[in-house]
Amino acid sequence: MSAIDRWTERLTREMARSTGRRSLLAKLGTLLAGGAAVPLLPVARGLAAGTPIHNQAGPDPELDGPEGDPTKCEYWRHCSIDGFLCSCCGGSQTACPPGTEMAPVSWIGTCRNPGDGKDYAIWYNDCCGRGMCGRCFCNRNEGDRPIYHPYRSNDVNWCSGASSQIYHCSTALIIGLAEEAQPEQ
Amino acid sequence: MSAIDRWTERLTREMARSTGRRSLLAKLGTLLAGGAAVPLLPVARGLAAGTPIHNQAGPDPELDGPEGDPTKCEYWRHCSIDGFLCSCCGGSQTACPPGTEMAPVSWIGTCRNPGDGKDYAIWYNDCCGRGMCGRCFCNRNEGDRPIYHPYRSNDVNWCSGASSQIYHCSTALIIGLAEEAQPEQ
């Protein structure tokens, strides 16, 4: 078992533990290309079955101003987002707008929550299957990397795993605390 | 033969005469609906076979300012146009942009040429089969009528007769002199 394999196994176990309720089916793998071991990401995750009634997750209660407002680009979870904010499109920072499908794979950012000063790992899952929402375009690139480093790249259309790859808007889900800050911090 | 039938027959003959080179296949008809004789238009016309090399028809030499400039909404032929000006999209006021198809039917306007003070009948043929051009949107409504009076209605997507009904831009072709001015003049 290579170092990478061991690492992905540990990661999978830890993610499953830390995310609790989620039915976690993280698929991580490696492929050999040109003799170099390179991780094949993104992370595929299971989807929660429930479709809640309208539930605007709403602003972070402990934060004032745009850093606590999920309809603003300055919202703290948006530090590596690239797209239309689902909170402006009938969804929220954690759920897709009515009639759209959350893709099971995403890119990952690490953002500092000004409320507790901690760094959180964020999944920027895209909502898919309907044309561009067009509202609240936001592009911030802390920790963004080129597409040859895909799970860190916000440029990729992350609707790949959904039933239609048409992009509608982006969410910003908390995975858990991050071990380290962004390279940028 | 009804009055309308005689009228359409005369119209067809006169159009063929006045337009000379065109291979004119004007199809005019009437249909009975609810007991009332109502003309079924638009006029279907044959398409000239030749596809000329780039030939920006260009401004009217005798006219200064926007009234003589086919890329301007104020151009005299545009008095009843509704859409993107083909002159701004790689075409001209008389020819479609490269790769698009001129629909064989159109609505009809009557515009006064400030160069000679005469009223001309204008065919606003749409160019079709490619998405909206998006440049030089122009809407003028002299003589425009609602869609139950279809061949006088610039609101209709006149790509109906083309192989794809996707609208790209609009031209403004001279048919000949008009017998009467617009009701608006």
Next chain:
Amino acid sequence: MLRLAIGLCLALATAAGAEEVEPDDVGRSLRLPQRTEHWVWLNEPLLKHAKLLDGDSGEVLGIVDALGSLTGRHPLPCRERDETYVLETFYSRGNRGQRRDFVTIYDSRSLEVIGEIEVPPRTADVGHGLALGAVLDGCRFLVINNQEPANSVTVVDLESRSVVEEITTAGCALVYPVGERRFGMLCGDGTALLVEIDGAGHRRRLTSSEPFFDVVEDPLTEKGVRNGEQWMFASFEGYLHIVDFSGERPRLADRWSLFTDAQREQSWRIGGLQHLAYHAPTKRLYSVVHQGGKGTHKDAGNEIWVYDAERRQRVQVIGPPPLLAAFLRRMSGIEPDSWTAWLMEAVIPNQGVHSVVVTPDEQPLLFVRHRENGSAGVFDARDGTFVRYLEEIGLGGGLMVVP
């Protein structure tokens, strides 16, 4: 390889602390909240969709696609079935290839696509986007205006989700519902047509009115508003025509002038896209007007005149908000209360509005919209107080539908 592993580790980690924000569930999509009377659908022709907004909050609640026409056909909501219908045209190669037309069926609560009905590929495509399809009362039938080659309508049974038949309506166009199995049309000979279908949706009878308007000299705009079994249409010259479809044969029930002689002399004129709105409980008629000559019947209006339709009197004048300045401010990323925003509002001309719609309830909202940049605003319809802008609706579109 070590460096690579470190890079990967940056993103993900265990969470042992007690105070941190809880992890989120993955894969959730929202449903709509409970419907209120203050919702409105706004089309967007460039993005080819329609947005559902709440007039009370200004928030976007959801979006449905509307592909393949000039304007993006607006949604056709049906309360009895909790369904929303959109007429769409698809080509096998985007803008080329084989054309197919569909009624796309959405669940009105989840906005999920729950079905489709293929219809003859002749659905009318018209820039104004109005009265090209309608759900008849009771939501059993949907009627679509076809355009090519001759005028006709397609009758769709929404219960069996199938096409019943195509009825030729040569010379007549547009669909104005007046009952469960009855709808009106306007015709090129200056008449109105009443189309009646039977319980299965088949053609029962077509009945024409007497000619009552002049399609050349003073035609009726297509932008009528409904009042029960009557429809009100304004003519280009500003006469309101009340067409009654309740009897065996449609007829002009009434006709009155929206302008006094003095106002006509000052060139006041109707115009716009959805330039009329009617609020039945208060009998208030809202009319977008401007000063202009013939041929300006689609121009935006810089005033909204409010009439008591019973007394046939103008009772109020509402001035539209500076929608273009608000639109450009938002596009430029300028804060609403800034000096620059104030300057933009002062410099950029108020271009008026093309469209008005009013909600049907007792505390009605009046929505207004400018079709060229799609910007919109909300008034209290009772007293004409401006309530808010609807921000970032899109980049174009002038249609509004109260579901």
Next chain:
Amino acid sequence: MLRLAIGLCLALATAAGAEEVEPDDVGRSLRLPQRTEHWVWLNEPLLKHAKLLDGDSGEVLGIVDALGSLTGRHPLPCRERDETYVLETFYSRGNRGQRRDFVTIYDSRSLEVIGEIEVPPRTADVGHGLALGAVLDGCRFLVINNQEPANSVTVVDLESRSVVEEITTAGCALVYPVGERRFGMLCGDGTALLVEIDGAGHRRRLTSSEPFFDVVEDPLTEKGVRNGEQWMFASFEGYLHIVDFSGERPRLADRWSLFTDAQREQSWRIGGLQHLAYHAPTKRLYSVVHQGGKGTHKDAGNEIWVYDAERRQRVQVIGPPPLLAAFLRRMSGIEPDSWTAWLMEAVIPNQGVHSVVVTPDEQPLLFVRHRENGSAGVFDARDGTFVRYLEEIGLGGGLMVVP
């Protein structure tokens, strides 16, 4: 009926007079004029097409569709075949249903669709739109970057108009042509990959370089520029990497800093979309730069630095024009020379540019573009003189391709 006949008569008439303007021919479509070196393709993601413009006149020459991706994939022109290729994705129901991907083939002179090649429905869709497909030298083969599930490329034979094969390139992405049957890629382990195909387009050999950059600490942007068999990539931290694909194995041929230590201290940084451009005859490198921190590698630049790439020295600084003010002026319908236009330019901040491209000829033009509103301008690349705005390109898009 008389009134109706009069109405119809209004439009059409005989023409007996001698002086009137001649009737026009119906049904004509133009071909493109003779190609010059100063043409450029500009994408438009909202209208989902790309416009071809003449930089000398500022005129739009023609438009091709580009459906089904975030940005509208840019055209891939091929001079030898007089063909232009666009990668497109179509769904059977607009934004839903079955996905099919195609290479749409245009005649470069008429912009007519003259063919299509269906390809595996996995073509990569990436916001920046760069290096996702490329025509190899000589125009025999087109290579497409796939994205899902694993990294791979599809090789298309343009002569037989068929897919030859899919080559797995796990961990490596993007396509940088370096010959008739050779192209480079960049990889997640900090290496470059050389892919060689045989005369039929089948996989011949994949060869990796030594690792030469750090994908976490200082990755290379995807926005490289070609110089023969070498590609130049800037790293986030502003080091230019010259990667040589001419040998058996790709290698880092050279690496130099775009900034002095003093400039680094002032936070000068590369950034944008197509932030590099290279003019081989004069060895001039154009680089979009701004002052900012880490994470600003996609931000627009308010300066364009011109380097002599041989001497590795900055030789000029070009300041971008106020594109946003020009864009909003045009949208507001305000005349260029008016007081209002002047005021808008004074009030609305200059947001810089994201992209630069340069034409390859001896009198080169430098095109610049801001991706958020799609506005563009033209400079004389030799002396940095501003030549003109390219007006009304669309409402978004930052890509430019010189055909």
